[in-house]
Amino acid sequence: MVRQAADRIRPLAQWTPVLSSQTFDAAAGVRAQFKCENFQKGGAFKIRGASSLVFSLSREEIARGVIAYSSGNHAQATAIAAKHAGAACTIVMPADAPRSKLEATRAQGASVTTYDRRVESREAVTAGIMERTGAVLIPPFDHPLIIAGQGTAALEFLHDYPVMDALIAPVGGGGLLSGCAIAARSVHPKIRIFGAEPAEANDTYLSFRKGERVEIAQQNTIADGLRSPAPGKITFPILQKVAEDILLVTEEEIRSTLKFLLTRLKILVEPSGAVAAAAVLHHRLPADVKWVGVILSGGNIDFDQLATL
């Protein structure tokens, strides 16, 4: 399914470059390669999953349009994929999402409906619109074709750098990590798989320890893309099977890693996108990992927020 998704998304998604840094390696004590999904179309890996699903829809479904709820990058990705497929697109987005993400989503021609995260449920708002319009839901992570799409990042990564002995990606709902784990294991059966999560949004870490999905209260991590309250019903069993561990990082570690990537590697990564790199830079990987592939999952951050950081 990941290989089929790779063919399907190719007209839209970029084969993103891989960078490395001797300075990072010296600080982290490991050889790291960075898959730069911050250079991806739409500024994040999300276009892979969104286009994987949208490009699988029937003509009748395309005619009804698509809808998604998202804190940002999945919204923009769905809007771009819908535009490419000729489908009308509605995005349900929290009113306090980063301005760059709201603007970028509207700029892609989507109709944006905002809601108040503190008092409204995005699911309820979305269901209401679906009932009125018949739009097809493009879920952010918990769908086989979304997971397969996200996994294409690992297929490319291992094609370009086949020698890595571990792969690490940020975990929100788990779509990126589960898809990449499936793809990586199919190419390299012994590769070790790690997830990275903010300690302030540790739902997958807690679920992993407990052996079942745990829901947590919403947390105020700066990694706004990783604020999912629980891992997915489809993604979590995959992660249980393939992930060796979920590694936690502090808010300060995310911030300092974002700064390190900006000032040393000269690349802009959003807080969510820097979480896996933060875990590596702050020595959370087992000491016997020598070559690690790190997914930098996105680069969408408000210029004002960056200046504040």
Place this chain on the structure above:
Amino acid sequence: MVRQAADRIRPLAQWTPVLSSQTFDAAAGVRAQFKCENFQKGGAFKIRGASSLVFSLSREEIARGVIAYSSGNHAQATAIAAKHAGAACTIVMPADAPRSKLEATRAQGASVTTYDRRVESREAVTAGIMERTGAVLIPPFDHPLIIAGQGTAALEFLHDYPVMDALIAPVGGGGLLSGCAIAARSVHPKIRIFGAEPAEANDTYLSFRKGERVEIAQQNTIADGLRSPAPGKITFPILQKVAEDILLVTEEEIRSTLKFLLTRLKILVEPSGAVAAAAVLHHRLPADVKWVGVILSGGNIDFDQLATL
């Protein structure tokens, strides 16, 4: 000489990646490819020229050590090249150079001597040290082996993207542009060559118009790497022969281009490094240029300065 330099510098200099952006192209009205020298070792193209010259020195010269004066990137590059060659290195640097550049130069093991740009001559300070130590001067641009080294950026660029019909690079002393012009013309004899300069540091523009080297008073452009008072004695005749025009950009255009590259392409470029991109983004190229290669010459900028911008 450029091809020989390319062989010589390979153990140290990176073959840097090339990026493009549909958003940039739409705004600029041209297809642009960006040669990312901000990802270069030392954060700028300068390692090419410095290692080209340092790696040509005799054992006796290496034993005497090397010296350079520079507002920053050439200093760091010379320090890195000297360290690689096992030569002691002294850098004469203005006391008000960006802190990141001072620190990065010291971190490479160089001995840094600072001077006050308003009251002292860097040449006199350097000459005094050379007399005491016998160190070999590594000039920032006006030397055939430095020019040949900088030209390797264009050799790589045209290898990766042979179709461009114009090449544009920032101009300080002219080492990068003259070297790249020679290399590009040898591969692609009809390629059009443009330089880009801050209007606030327009020495090469004025020299080009007058047909002879003009010296200007030091200007306070944010493009600190392009504050040379005049083009070089060796570089200028090359530029007269091969450059079609020198294009000027304002300080605000440099700033907004830096922001565009950061928020849209997700890459950090220093003000000097963004000057050629600024000229393209602000439509300074002739309208019949369709495919342009743009050199982003460096990415070293203080985090505090970036926040202020």
